[in-house]
Amino acid sequence: MPNLLEIKDLVVGYEKGPPIVEDFFLTVEAGEVLALVGESGCGKSLTGLAVLGLLPAGIQIKKGKILFKGKDLAGLSPREYVRLRGREIAIIFQDPMVSLNPVFTVGDQIAEVLCWHQGLSKKEALKQAEALLREVGIPAARERLKAYPHELSGGMRQRVMIAMALAGQPALLIADEPTTALDVTIQAQILELLAKLREQHQLTILLISHDLGVVAELADRVAVMYAGRLVEMTTCHRLYQQPRHPYTEALLEALPRPGKKTLTVLPGVVPPPGKRPEGCKFQPRCPGARKNCTREEPPLKEVERGHWVRCFYA
Ligand SMILES: Nc1ncnc2c1ncn2[C@@H]1O[C@H](COP(=O)(O)OP(=O)(O)OP(=O)(O)O)[C@@H](O)[C@H]1O
Ligand SMILES: [Mg+2]
Known part of the structure; x- marks a missing residue:
């Protein structure tokens, strides 16, 4: 290898x-x-x-x-x-609360990465963000897109961070x-x-x-x-x-x-x-x-x- x-x-x-x-x-x-x-x-x-x-x-x-x-x-x-x-190269840290922006929904944060890296429109990006949340095992992914980081548990926040890391492939x-x-x-x-x-x-x-x-x-x-x-x-x-x-x-x-x-x-x-x-x-x-x-x-x-x-x- x-x-x-x-x-x-x-x-x-x-x-x-x-x-x-x-x-x-x-x-x-x-x-x-x-x-x-x-x-x-x-x-x-x-x-x-x-x-x-x-x-x-x-x-x-x-x-x-x-x-x-x-x-x-x-x-x-x-x-x-x-x-x-x-x-x-993407990185995830111990405390996702530090890396996630508290004033934006997780959907918007993941979508932003997708727009930036893959040049998607906002609508397409939100659709893909939902798919990513599903992929990292977040239940009711569509509703979760509208959640703010503090509304999620530590484990869920780490899953969101992983989804964001994956967004840039x-x-x-x-x-x-x-x-x-x-x-x-x-x-x-x-x-x-x-x-x-x-x-x-x-x-x-x-x-x-x-x-x-x-x-x-x-x-x-x-x-x-x-x-x-x-x-x-x-x-x-x-x-x-x-x-x-x-x-x-x-x-x-x-x-x-x-x-x-x-x-x-x-x-x-x-x-x-x-x-x-x-x-x-x-x-x-x-x-x-x-x-x-x-x-x-x-x-x-x-x-x-x-x-x-x-x-x-x-
Ligand atoms: N921001 C910083 N400013 C000054 N010194 C630092 C800083 N970050 C790390 N150091 C120094 O570098 C050393 C190594 O730090 P590092 O964070 O890489 O350790 P680590 O192996 O990741 O430890 P941990 O398991 O605690 O995360 C620390 O002991 C500290 O002396
Ligand atoms: Mg360390």
Whole structure:
């Protein structure tokens, strides 16, 4: 499978200050679901935002390449980015209330995207918006077109966001913690919906989550991020069966599973940018750290075909 997205040697950092995402590598193959996981503050969201040219003010791409369909996005003009967003790459966030406009009905908001991306008339766009709402599993879609975001439940709002993302017929969907704000039953329904849409639209999905349990349902491959770096990337199956990085092991240890009596929580927190230790960034929390881990940062190595690990003792 060709790579739809390939991120190489990426450094994202404060305009004046330390790097946040460093020496970052990631590939997303056409048609797959790649999960990007790691604890809070690892740099997952910033990586997603960098792809879309939506980094917050004061944070910028310092180095590296973001190749989408072979073209480097890091050099796009703001105008080219506007054309790319929605049409080629769409994003959904954790809290749809932030992304939906509270003063317009959901029908008008979806129709606007359709008019903009597909040049439809308002009437045609509303008809298609209704079809999209039906597709994402919203009951009584025609009536819902006239609803305002606050009149819908959290799960329904997330479905509306997904409908809006689909409206531009993007090749890549970046879903940043799409189910984190929802309760577990709704969470499962949204994941099911994403799985269905992926089949029907040949969607490629970059699924960002702090929860390895959530992504197991949907992901083909998993990329684990720690302190701004990729530390392990392989197929979902391999990662759960044979993790090679101590950080991945620790994340799996903390995951509840059937038959498991005790959960081991990894002590400590992710060091923030500017306060990251010498050598391997994970060594202060690593049970297997040795002397050289404190001096030298291990390089990212392909230990087996398609299985990448950043550890001297993988
Ligand atoms: N708007 C911002 N302004 C300044 N610093 C930021 C901003 N957003 C992120 N950062 C810095 O970048 C680091 C990584 O943030 P990011 O949001 O990418 O983490 P994350 O892995 O998505 O975490 P979470 O699971 O909490 O969403 C943060 O710890 C913070 O130091
Ligand atoms: Mg985030």
